[in-house]
Amino acid sequence: MKTGNDDQAENLLKPIQHDTDVGKHHSAVVRPIDPAQLPRMLQSAIGKYKARFEAERNLVWEGDECGSILYVIEGWLALYKSLPDGGVQIIDFALPGDLVDPSGADGVTASLTVQAFTDGAVAALPYRLWERMLHESRHLYALVHHLDTARGARRAERMLRVGKGAAEMRVAYALLEFCIRIDAIMDENTPNFHIPITQQQLGDFIGLSSVHVCRTMRRMNRNGIIEMSDHMLIRVLDLKALSAIAGVDWHELKRDILPDASNHSTFA
Amino acid sequence: MKTGNDDQAENLLKPIQHDTDVGKHHSAVVRPIDPAQLPRMLQSAIGKYKARFEAERNLVWEGDECGSILYVIEGWLALYKSLPDGGVQIIDFALPGDLVDPSGADGVTASLTVQAFTDGAVAALPYRLWERMLHESRHLYALVHHLDTARGARRAERMLRVGKGAAEMRVAYALLEFCIRIDAIMDENTPNFHIPITQQQLGDFIGLSSVHVCRTMRRMNRNGIIEMSDHMLIRVLDLKALSAIAGVDWHELKRDILPDASNHSTFA
DNA sequence: CGCCTCCTTGACTTTCATCAACGACTGTGG
DNA sequence: CCACAGTCGTTGATGAAAGTCAAGGAGGCG
Numbered sequence: 001m002k003t004g005n006d007d008q009a010e011n012l013l014k015p016i017q018h019d020t021d022v023g024k025h026h027s028a029v030v031r032p033i034d035p036a037q038l039p040r041m042l043q044s045a046i047g048k049y050k051a052r053f054e055a056e057r058n059l060v061w062e063g064d065e066c067g068s069i070l071y072v073i074e075g076w077l078a079l080y081k082s083l084p085d086g087g088v089q090i091i092d093f094a095l096p097g098d099l100v101d102p103s104g105a106d107g108v109t110a111s112l113t114v115q116a117f118t119d120g121a122v123a124a125l126p127y128r129l130w131e132r133m134l135h136e137s138r139h140l141y142a143l144v145h146h147l148d149t150a151r152g153a154r155r156a157e158r159m160l161r162v163g164k165g166a167a168e169m170r171v172a173y174a175l176l177e178f179c180i181r182i183d184a185i186m187d188e189n190t191p192n193f194h195i196p197i198t199q200q201q202l203g204d205f206i207g208l209s210s211v212h213v214c215r216t217m218r219r220m221n222r223n224g225i226i227e228m229s230d231h232m233l234i235r236v237l238d239l240k241a242l243s244a245i246a247g248v249d250w251h252e253l254k255r256d257i258l259p260d261a262s263n264h265s266t267f268a
Numbered sequence: 269m270k271t272g273n274d275d276q277a278e279n280l281l282k283p284i285q286h287d288t289d290v291g292k293h294h295s296a297v298v299r300p301i302d303p304a305q306l307p308r309m310l311q312s313a314i315g316k317y318k319a320r321f322e323a324e325r326n327l328v329w330e331g332d333e334c335g336s337i338l339y340v341i342e343g344w345l346a347l348y349k350s351l352p353d354g355g356v357q358i359i360d361f362a363l364p365g366d367l368v369d370p371s372g373a374d375g376v377t378a379s380l381t382v383q384a385f386t387d388g389a390v391a392a393l394p395y396r397l398w399e400r401m402l403h404e405s406r407h408l409y410a411l412v413h414h415l416d417t418a419r420g421a422r423r424a425e426r427m428l429r430v431g432k433g434a435a436e437m438r439v440a441y442a443l444l445e446f447c448i449r450i451d452a453i454m455d456e457n458t459p460n461f462h463i464p465i466t467q468q469q470l471g472d473f474i475g476l477s478s479v480h481v482c483r484t485m486r487r488m489n490r491n492g493i494i495e496m497s498d499h500m501l502i503r504v505l506d507l508k509a510l511s512a513i514a515g516v517d518w519h520e521l522k523r524d525i526l527p528d529a530s531n532h533s534t535f536a
Numbered sequence: 537c538g539c540c541t542c543c544t545t546g547a548c549t550t551t552c553a554t555c556a557a558c559g560a561c562t563g564t565g566g
Numbered sequence: 567c568c569a570c571a572g573t574c575g576t577t578g579a580t581g582a583a584a585g586t587c588a589a590g591g592a593g594g595c596g
Binding site: 033063079081082083084085087088089091101103104105106107108109111112131134135138141142146148149150152153155156157158159160161162163164165169204206207247252255256257258259260263264265 | 301331347349350351352353355356357359369371372373374375376377379380399402403406409410414416417418420421423424425426427428429430431432433437472474475515520523524525526527528531532533
């Protein structure tokens with residue numbers, strides 16, 4: 001970006017921090033920030049507000065009123081927006097353990113559509129209840145904030161590639177993102193996972209046509225980087241090459257986008 | 269997206285809501301959610317942690333450790349990420365009154381770079397302090413959540429257009445987003461505003477080359493839709509046409525992305 | 537005045553979308 | 567068990583949209 005003073009510039013934040021208050025990042029964690037604890041913490045609310053859904057069902061429509069947070073218990077949800085001309089962009093996927101707040105700035109109107117890509121179940125927690133729960137449990141609040149941060153980083157990472165990356169990079173990145181999020185089975189470092197989406201939908205996720213997604217994946221296949229079978233059962237043969245194409249370092253990416261107990265330093 | 273049952277499908281959420289708890293969206297607002305109150309609420313913290321910066325200064329670097337939230341007091345900040353090959357994507361701009369949390373999922377590593385585009389000032393509030401403040405004031409928490417939601421909707425709206433929109437749409441949308449965010453002076457419904465960025469940077473914001481941004485804006489100019497002068501002093505002559513190109517309804521867009529006292533229904 | 541950054545325009549190239557056709561597979565109903 | 571329709575993935579041909587390269591012009595600033 002703007003150049004000319006990168007050398008002389010210091011991280012502005014460092015000098016600002018008043019060490020008495022900051023406490024740096026000492027590792028004295030009070031309670032671990034582990035999203036896996038969410039289901040236990042939400043147990044009673046989940047019991048009360050649980051609802052099953054079927055694949056292809058829309059749970060929320062862009063523009064509708066919406067009074068609840070969704071906690072995904074099981075299944076894949078797609079969050080998407082559409083253009084007047086019919087174009088669709090999937091903003092994000094919500095996987096089990098994720099929270100979805102569809103509302104926009106007014107707090108009641110959904111700013112995107114939430115569609116089920118598989119059968120599954122959610123707990124639809126009313127905003128009022130949710131706000132109360134967050135306020136009553138600092139630990140819950142910390143967990144949720146952790147998920148928020150991870151989601152933000154994930155979307156930013158994708159926006160970078162949709163905005164500035166070529167088709168290969170977009171596809172490679174998307175595969176790695178899935179890979180990390182679903183914690184793919186690593187068989188001798190060759191991730192192996194299934195994603196319940198079509199190439200068309202993958203295209204809607206990364207801003208490509210289905211045809212171009214197909215071509216790109218085939219090329220990666222021919223180059224021995226990935227293997228596909230049976231409707232998006234992916235096997236990453238060459239994780240290094242795929243990461244290189246995606247412009248990603250596997251560990252850095254995990255650190256940035258994976259909400260996980262082993263991946264959080266807290267200041268609390 | 270997937271079709272075939274849109275007609276029969278109901279908004280899943282409605283039946284789930286237990287009305288006793290939901291309370292719908294009754295307009296009995298306890299305290300208005302007004303971001304303009306933030307400076308007052310943060311007064312003492314701002315006083316303690318305020319720091320000035322100059323244009324082109326980087327406040328945070330992607331990958332660095334980072335222990336503070338930034339509250340923007342004055343000036344424009346750009347949040348961007350870069351690719352190994354040098355490509356840059358501006359994820360968002362932070363304007364006065366906005367909050368910036370640069371950290372990724374691990375809570376301490378910045379997932380993006382924060383650069384000043386103008387002179388200005390921030391308050392860099394240490395995470396610990398920030399968390400405590402949020403927990404102690406439900407009202408502050410609600411305000412911050414309001415800002416979060418607006419930011420999310422704003423980024424989703426942009427992602428939709430970067431992913432699926434042509435150059436004209438991306439440019440038109442970006443202009444409208446600026447227009448709304450800076451609350452442009454409306455002279456007989458012709459917004460008039462200055463954005464402190466070059467065409468190159470506008471391109472980095474919406475995934476276009478500077479050359480193409482230029483061409484696109486010139487075309488809009490020739491068509492009598494906008495007027496440009498003096499390095500990005502923009503005058504929107506035909507707001508309707510610009511909105512149509514952007515695929516946006518002015519009021520809906522405001523409702524979705526503008527954090528504002530007049531634009532929030534609360535459940536509290 | 538000269539330098540520098542930014543905008544502007546033209547010429548050319550590359551990438552990707554679109555259109556179209558076909559094969560593989562799935563489930564369905566006869 | 568076999569047509570069948572439907573969806574999805576695959577491939578080729580073609581065209582449009584946007585990137586790149588290059589050169590010039592306008593304004594700001596020392």
